[in-house]
Amino acid sequence: MTANTVKVAIAQMNSIVGDLAGNARQICDYVSRAAAQSADIVVTPELSLVGYPPEDLLLRSAFYQQTQVALQKLAQDLQQFHNIYVLVGHPLERDAYHYNAISVLLNGAVIHTYLKHALPNDAVFDEKRYFATGDEALVFEVKGTRFGINICEDVWSGDAPQLARAAGAQVLLAPNASPFHVNKSEYRVEVMRKNISSLGMSLVYANLVGGQDELIFDGNSFVLNQQGELCSQLKHCEADLQILDFVNGVPQMGQVLENLPVEAQIYYALVLGVHDYVTKNGFPSVLIGFSGGVDSALTLAIAVDALGADKVRAVMMPSPYTADISWLDSRDMVKRIGVRYDEISINECFAAFNNTLSKEFAGLKEDTTEENIQARIRGTILMAMSNKYGSIVLTTGNKSEMAVGYCTLYGDMAGGFAVIKDVAKTMVYRLCAYRNSIGDIIPERIITRPPSAELRPDQKDQDSLPPYDILDGIMQAYMEENQSRAEIVAAGYSEADVERITRLIKINEYKRRQAPVGIRITHRAFGRDWRYPITSKFRD
The missing domain is CATH 3.60.110.10 (Carbon-nitrogen hydrolase)
Incomplete structure (x- = not known):
């Protein structure tokens, strides 16, 4: 030398x-x-x-x-x-x-x-x-x-x-x-x-x-x-x-690693985020409300890869509207992944709420109120278990849902850390496919079946929202790229869809402010780099 x-x-x-x-x-x-x-x-x-x-x-x-x-x-x-x-x-x-x-x-x-x-x-x-x-x-x-x-x-x-x-x-x-x-x-x-x-x-x-x-x-x-x-x-x-x-000031060649595909970049960032948030803050374990849907399946996979199966507990909380395949797919996945799994029905709690409110709501038809009650019962159960055992609840809502408010305050938003808060729904599917390419742990039907909150009979997400590829495209252009509505329409999206999605993004700011902190994986997330007022009359 x-x-x-x-x-x-x-x-x-x-x-x-x-x-x-x-x-x-x-x-x-x-x-x-x-x-x-x-x-x-x-x-x-x-x-x-x-x-x-x-x-x-x-x-x-x-x-x-x-x-x-x-x-x-x-x-x-x-x-x-x-x-x-x-x-x-x-x-x-x-x-x-x-x-x-x-x-x-x-x-x-x-x-x-x-x-x-x-x-x-x-x-x-x-x-x-x-x-x-x-x-x-x-x-x-x-x-x-x-x-x-x-x-x-x-x-x-x-x-x-x-x-x-x-x-x-x-x-x-x-x-x-x-x-x-x-x-x-x-x-x-x-x-x-x-x-x-x-x-x-x-x-x-x-x-x-x-x-x-x-x-x-x-x-x-x-x-x-x-x-x-x-x-x-x-x-x-x-x-x-x-x-x-x-x-003489010139670096010699060392190890140069290949750039990872986007899905791998994101997946391992999410794993690191969960591991460090949980361990650095001293939580002994995590709880996940597992529905048998794609979002909770991805969250569960990330948690196990971050912490180990022994520190992850999945809780299925069926309601009268839970499909049989949700039970079957949930049991299938937890068997593959090896976590503790419990099923706690919310039927009695839901009936008790309906009975308590029957006089107050007499003559009024059922609507999102009854749907949100189910979500809030689940949130209460998870937070009770969190209090009792010291485990932190990982929420399972994705960025698409957070953008347009397709989530329930004090319900599925209740928890301590939002793992996929900055992951668009279309990317959720890509990440599930990536994780299965490493090891087949997410049942294929969870990925392929139409997404549903299962809060009313035969409910599908697309009953309330545009197709996710359209929603995500508009959300990315408006929220991440700061494009105007006119620019987004010029890119090929319908004016009705653009108006609807941008309006929902604006009016649901109050919900996002009350959401748990979550992992940032895009160059603009709902969090410290998104600072829009809740109270505002401005429309562009």
């Missing part, structure tokens, strides 16, 4: 927000493993010491104080690894201002600190609420190679990369906390080629992995050479460590 070869390790770690001691232990473990492979530099993700995003923890002075103590202790703990430069992300309080920072730790001391220049303040980001901006480049030399540092948004926008290049950087180290959406990995590489490779620098893009509330960080860290060629890529939705040789 020549003197001009530098070994750079990417520590694709899964931080937990606020767990300073646990995150520090993780960093020490990564550095130990990298040291065993003779690494010279270890790059951890953005805010690796405190987790991302800390949100309003960043408004508390104690958070900065404890972070500084943890950083100093980490530096001392790492001094056993001689002459290894470790990049650690953390918030920093300096002169009454707060910054998003990266510190370089070496031999027991903080030798450099870089302050993030570009602060994202759109989509799911609101860093201008918390941080001031830095404006100086940071370049340091290791074995004759000059390394610059940028943080996340710096390499996406602004002039920080140019400043690093002007300061002499040959390789840009870029700790990131870039959340997942479909095809985000390919998009990152494309943008980095435009922004960094065009400047003649190599790039080490070290991304966070893990679930944090509704956000999924997918990892997929990578290295580009000066020509923009992919030299290394880390795992999707898994913690990982990879070390690459840089010879």
